[in-house]
Amino acid sequence: MQLSLSTPFAFATLRYSQVAIVMVPVLFCCFSLLLLFLQWHHPKDKRLPPGSMGWPYIGETLKLYTEDPNSFFSDRQKRFGDIFKTHILGCPCVMISSPEAARIVLVTRAHLFKPTYPTSKEKMIGPEALFFHQGPYHSRLKKLVQASFLPSAIRGSVSKIEQIVLRLLPTWKSNTINTLQEMKKYAFDVAMISAFGAKQDLEMDGIKHLYRCLEKGYNSMPLDLPGTPFHKAMKARKLLNETLRKLIQKRRESGRREGGLLGVLLGAKDQEKLNQLSDSQIADNIIGVIFAAHDTTASVLTWILKYLHDNQDLLEAVTREQELIRSKIVEANRGLTWEDTRSMPLTSRVIQETLRTASILSFTFREAVQDVEFEGYFIPKGWKVLPLFRSIHHCADFFPQPEKFDPSRFEVPPRPNTYMPFGNGVHSCPGSELAKLEMLILLHHLTTTYRWQTVGGEDGIQYGPFPVPKLGLPIRVNRRNKAAIS
Ligand code: HEM
Helix, strand or coil: CHHHHHCHHHHHHHHHHHHHHHHHHHHHHHHHHHHHHHHHCCCCCCCCCCECCCECCCECHHHHHHCCHHHHHHHHHHHHCCEEEEEECCEEEEEECCHHHHHHHHHHCHHHEEECCCHHHHHHHCCCCHHHCCHHHHHHHHHHHHHHHCHHHHHHHHHHHHHHHHHHHHHHECEEEEHHHHHHHHHHHHHHHHHHCCCCCCCHHHHHHHHHHHHHHHCCCCCCCCCCHHHHHHHHHHHHHHHHHHHHHHHHHHCCCCCHHHHHHHHCCCCCCCCCCCHHHHHHHHHHHHHHHHHHHHHHHHHHHHHHHHCHHHHHHHHHHHHHHHHHHHHHCCCCCHHHHCCCHHHHHHHHHHHHHHCCCCCCCEEECCCEEECCEEECCCCEEEECHHHHHCCCCCCCCCCCCCHHHHHCCCCCCCCCCCCCHHHCCCCHHHHHHHHHHHHHHHHHHEEEEECCCCCCEEECCCEEEHHHCEEEEEECCHHHCC
């Protein structure tokens, strides 16, 4: 050590390292001050919303991820009001928990707030999927997707969805199952027939397999290096694209137009230019809709089983409602129909209350496309704006005793703009009717035939990425003892 210090090079190194020891923190402080200045500086006459931006770079990200997200939002709401600023995941944000302000962002001035997603998610789903767009391209796609999932379009799917349920439920009997994983299988199969139609093409198994690979990397670190889950997912995405393009080509050549969303997208012509959608536009939107359709629905179904399990009287009341329908079906020797699903008021309220209580999409992201004057505050261009669905759904002013699971609260409609499990405005969910339909069909057969007990007794929530009961709610399913019901 001594020796090396005596060489000119070592001396120089020593001097440089001494300088570095002094300079690095100085530079760091200057850079941080500059960042703070840029973060907080704004024209004098314009007032940013109240709130804390936390530390330079990290903002309040650590707090959001280490605290319970509910208390993160509610603490700040109590301190700063319904509109407050913060800084998470490297972005300055404005969080919004008043129904009126959320409506402005999502509906009345939606053109000023564009949807925003991390680039990695955009790459995985496909940049031409409707989620990422605004304006004419978005509204063209939205009309097509909506048309595929209107009640008139999905009413014919009841028996196909029922067949999926009737194949799945017997595999649960006398077994311990992971509710979330089983619900994912179910919602995925429903999403596949909604996307491609009930007639199975040869490519289906390959598509399913690639989709699973893609999904595994979806919530991983976006590190595109060989061996990482993200890299594997991107490879699967490429192959999925190739397979879908072959299928699209095959359907174009055969002129086969029937068959779910794909049929609708293949038949789409731009009204003025008679333009077909390109293969990549079709592929990205099919992949996107399957993504949007299955994890969401599966998470909500998992919560429903948890709430019904914890509220046995409610479970028996739902069963009585379903048994009435069952006896008519058995008498007429037929399957479940769309009309049957329209006469399940209590079961529907259980679904509504689950969507409120669980609020699996706690918030959504938008970005200000220009400087915006908003409710007396100034939101600079580029800032993220997050309407907090969960905070609104859990506000005692709109939903008294918000932590109580009480489907009867939906006997009267909620106050306008206070209930948004499927979002609001131009980007609201086109699949809400399908999601509710598949939940009703599964609950009909489950409640009339089976009973379930939770295994492991672990209460709590995990995020994967939506909030779901701990460990995906392991349960043991048995055939129901009908004599026990009055
Ligand atoms: C219970 C299940 C579901 C929930 C809670 C849910 C919730 C939502 C919410 C809150 C949004 C709006 C996001 C935003 O404004 O940023 C949305 C958008 C969307 N959902 Fe759903 N969804 C569900 C099921 C489905 C299903 C079954 C489909 C497919 C048929 C679907 C397809 C979509 C699509 C394509 C969008 C994007 C719409 C656009 O950007 O214009 N969702 N969903």
